[in-house]
Amino acid sequence: MSEAVEPLSDREFRDQLVAIMGSLRAFARGLCGNREMADDLAQDALTRAWAARHSFAKGTNFRAWIFIILRNQFYTSIRKNSRMVAWDPDMAARHLIAPETQHDGLNLQDVEVALSKLPAEQREVLMLVGASGISYEEAAQIMGCAIGTIKSRLARGRMALASLIDGPELSEAHAKGEMVTRSNVTAGGGLQVAT
């Protein structure tokens, strides 16, 4: 059993797992929209990651590595089990966030419900890039697609989300306003939008 990679020590690997747990749960919740199912997925990914720890190369991107494990598991599960295919908007409102969460912008539950109506690939890229602030490059690595695909899914996802939240009239301005402001961010940040 020889592997070309230099693995982390078990202790280092354990610390990486601890550090990623919150983000992993959030990504899982965004993918499947159900608290229990998301935590099952995240726990499964953590277990699988630990079992495969010797195949993780020291110095490479741990977050991308474990997110890929979780994502593969999610898509495998929904292929096997049609009950996991669709987000249930009512479940989304009940399960995703604590109802008492206040926010001085959009109503978060409205956003949750709108998210639940999007295609999985748009929801996923919104959660990765929009919500987690993961770069296009890393999102492309996680989703196994081209950076251009990430950008177009993000743009379509934002437009669809705005349309669901605002109604079609306001949504274009919302989405366009976003593009204008984002493009002011210089290279180096995780959230920059290339024009």
Added chain:
Amino acid sequence: MQNEQWNEEAAPESGANQNFAAKEGAAPFTAQQLSDPISAALKKIHDSVADEPLPDDFLDLLDQIDRKISAADGEA
């Protein structure tokens, strides 16, 4: 406002916001950018989950891992 995610100048040592990948040299986000309502809501949703206390199952898994590490240390 929700600008605590971006006040890196105020807390340059923190490094706690690596999820946002705001690297050194990135321009600070302006009030206008922070006020983009969709981005702000998505970040809030993400953070509200990421900051939830871990369920017992996760802590149990960590305990198992810690026991394995301790046992391996004992053998060494």
